[in-house]
Each structure stands twice: as C-alpha cells, then as structure tokens.
Amino acid sequence: MPERASLVARIPGRGDGPSLLLLSHTDVVLADPAEWSVPPFAGEVRDGEIWGRGALDMKGQVAANAVAIASLAREGFQPSGDLIFAATADEEVGDGFGLSWLCEQHPDAVRCDYAVNEGAGDRLELGAKVVYLCATAEKMTAPFRILVHGRSGHASMPAIADNALVKAARLIERLAEYRPEPQLQQEVEAFLRAVLGEVPSPGSAVERARALHPTAAELIEPLLSPTFASTMISASRKRNVIPALCEVDVDCRLLPGQHPHLVEPLVRAVLGGDVDYELEWLEAQGGTRSALDTPLWQAVDSFVEQSEPGARAVPICCSGFTDSHWLREAFGTVAYGFFPARTLPADVAAQLIHSADERVPVDDLELGLDWLRHAARTVCG
Ligand SMILES: [Zn+2]
Secondary structure, three states, X not given: OOOOOOEEEEEOOOOOOOOEEEEEEOOOOOOOHHHOOOOOOOOOEEOOEEEOOOOOOOHHHHHHHHHHHHHHHHOOOOOOOOEEEEEEOOOOOOOOOOHHHHHHHOHHHHOOOEEEEOOOOOEEEEOOEEEEEEEEXXXXXXXXXXXXXXXXXXXXXXXXXXXXXXXXHHXXXXXXXXXXXXXXXXXXXXXXXXXXXXXXXXXXXXXXXXXXXXXXXXXXXXXXXXXXXXXXEEOOOOOOEEOOEEEXXXXXEEOOOOOHHHHHHHHHHHHOOOOOEEEEEOOOEEOXXXXXXXXXXXXHHHHHHHHOOOOEEEEEEEOOOOOHHHHHHHHOOEEEEOOOOOOOOHHHHHHHOOOOOOEEEHHHXXXXXXXXXXXXXXXXX
C-alpha cells in the first residue's frame, strides 16, 4: 500500500553486538475537531505542552525515537550492534500494514535482539513508593462464542418451545460469577516484591496491594487469572418467535503461557452440562512475554534510578495487545513497552489517550529522549 508506508532506518553496528530497535507506530485514531479546544492535527504548543491527536499515542515517542537515533548518529555514536528506528503504518486497526507485515515480508529490516516500544512508562506514587511501570508481557486476546441450542416456536405459546435465549442467560450468569483460582506470574511477583518488599500468597495479593494503594490493586487484579466478559448477544430477530439459537460472544483474556485448549475444559466445567451448547474460539492473539533479567531491563532500571533517585522500575503485564508481540513471536526479541513520563500524571494521560485534547508536556518528551539515548548507549554501547 503506497499510502501506508513504514520507515526503517539504522546505524549499522561496528561488530556483532546486540541490536536495539526503537519501535513506534505513526497511525492515530480519529479526531472530531468539534470536541477539541485546538485543531487536532495542528500540533500547537501551549504552556509547555504539545497538543494534538497522537501526542501520547504515539507520535510523541515517534519524534523522540527519531531525535534519539539522529542525535546519536550526528555525535558519531557507533553501536556494537545495529541501532534501528522503525515507524510503522498500522497498529491501531491491525489491518496488517504495520509491524506484522514487516516481520513477514522484510524480516531482515526489523530483526533485533532488543526493542523499546509503547505500552508503559507511567509514574505512580503507591503509598511511599514511586514506581515507573515497564511493560514486559501481555495477555492473550482469546474471545469465544457460545452457541446455545433450543427449539423455536410461537412466542404466544412459550411452553411448546425451548427458548435458547433464556438458557443462554443461565450460562452468562455462571460465567459472570466464576472466580478463577488466582496465580502469581513472574511480572506480578516482581511488581509485588518491589512495592511490598515481599511476595504475598496469590489469594491475598489483591488485598495486600489495595492496602498499599487502590491503584496497585487495580493493576494486578486482571493479571492473576484469565478474565471472561460476556459482551455481545444475538437471538431471535422477531419478537414473536422464540429463538432456537442464541449466540453469546465472550471477551476472554488469558495469561501469558495459557492457551485456549488448556482453558476450554475449565470454561466447560463452569458452564455445566445441563444446557445444550457449542463453544467456538474466535481468535487467539498475543500472550507473549520477555524475560526480566536482561541488559534492557538493567537499562530501564538504571535510567529510573538516575532520573529520579529513590524511584524504581517495576514490570507489568499489559492486559491489551501491543506490537511488541510480533517481535517476540518472530525473532524472540526482548521487547519492553517503556516511555517514561513524570510531568503528566498517569491517570490524566489515560483519560487523554484516544480522547479529545490529547497533549504531552515537552518535559516528558525530553525525559523520553534521555531514556532512549540511555538505552542505546547501555544496550549497544
Ligand atoms: Zn499506540
């Protein structure tokens, strides 16, 4: 697609040291000018902030990546392995014009040992602790459909039919009430160790985190087990016809390492054997992780320590999907989502992303730039 170009540039490595990719996507979600205080694509600077669609997600990081590699090149930096810049055309929609396409069609352009991507960098004050989140893993998106069977009939005589919609309601309730056994995976363990000083039992993790700060509990709760949320339903298209079929779509997110075929028996046990249904997995995407004891982690850690003494970097598993997945899957890349921000509070940033009046403080862009240059020098210096 000529109008959906991706740009890849590199400073070739002087030897066969590790390569580092600074990854970003250039596409943004829509913006309705009527909702904005400034024209959404003007990039106005006001009171030390750059306003515009994509300021946070993620043209800010695109720009910082470009300045990082360009400034290093100008200074004559010679990395031990390739230092690579990739700004890709498609992430928000997932039409296959972005990194997944590059990994498939031009693997040599984007193959790398390490990668820095979007996904985290939030600064949080949790009780007395200041932490910066670094996304090292992500859950798998594995939605499924439940097809509930009954027998149609005229709605004026319900007794002669077998209403699939009513039967589906039972299954929806069972799924909603289900509380899977919590487990602590490595990201949550490391997070808890950093903020609590110890790792509590899986059953008490959320309460212990909540006692420190409600945000800590919110962060880890979806990371202790798969989640199941029934979100869509369809049955009869006529009010006076009792449906013979009812379809329920369930948004399901699995922990890294879990797969649909392992979880299906569990789901079936929850749904029970008294209702006639079929279960169909719709897709299974993501669910990869990178190790935590790596040179890139040391770079994140040392950067946080230098830029804010007393603060700590902590790993987190994203509950959503990022492009880091494609690199981990194709090349076994150690890919982290980390672009630190300390001026714009994390909760404000979360509200602005994909919303009106998206903006980023110039100070945070400078912090991000410092981080990227630090990463390049530390990982491939
Ligand atoms: Zn993004």
